[in-house]
Amino acid sequence: MGISSLLLRMGRALCPQRCLAEDALLDNLIYEALLDEALSVPPAGAWERLRSTISEGAARRQGMWVVQEVRSNAAQRVAQERQAARVERQLSMLRQGRSDHWRQACEVLWGNVFPTYVALVNW
């Protein structure tokens, strides 16, 4: 709140009659300013347009909904299957990698203890 608002309030407190008059005047000005909107009406045919929008939407839902759902399900199914296959490939590589890693670790360990172990295992 600025100094001007504060001075305005003090002036109102000192001159209540004048301020009430200004309040009433301001109210009337606002009412008059909004008169155009108060008297405005929607364009003709608004209800008909709304009704046709609703009717077309309902028809679209009833006629195409099932077909669209099947299509979207098929697309989803294919995507899911591809994703599952990708994951399965990655898991199998991981498993293979782990087994290879374990085998290599064993070879190194036993190779240090028993030098001919590696030759025997890989024969």
Added chain:
Amino acid sequence: MSRSDVSVPDSELIRRLQEADLDALGVLFERYRQRVYRTALAIVRDPAAAEDILQDCFLKVYANAQRIDVSRPLAPWLYRVTVNLSYTWLTHARHQRTPLEQVSDLLPGPMKQAPDQVTEQSEIRQNVRRAIAELSLDQRVVVVLYYLNNLSLQDIAEILDLPVGTVKSRLFYARENLRAALGSNLGWLPEVAHGYI
């Protein structure tokens, strides 16, 4: 809308709408279309947008008929939807970088008439309209609901889901801003200048 439909209460119409009776929606539309349209128009200042908001408002009534509480009045719900849709439209319009100066071009009235037709009263009225358009959106909404729709502060608080004190504060500062914008206009009107009122 038949004569008998006029007396049917909103709750009954909503019940019928919940049973997919589109004619019931038509009765509600006829009953509230002007209030919704003029509220949207006063907020967004665009007749085409106001019509879109009117359509969207009643589409929401149709889509959410099952969830409307028939024991409560419908008007506050409609006002709330109208205000929210107006906010949304204005947000999108702002993002489209509509210059603020163009807002004044949307104001109808004597500004577009020949200069000799502009009277002093019309000029003051246009100044007030411009001042209302330049209020913050929150303040403008409260002004529109209070003055255009003659709603009480309690009703406005319910519509906007705000405390009554907040509504009162927004209205107070809106009036202060209008008073500051129109200070000279308020001063040299004869009735006030000579102390007759």
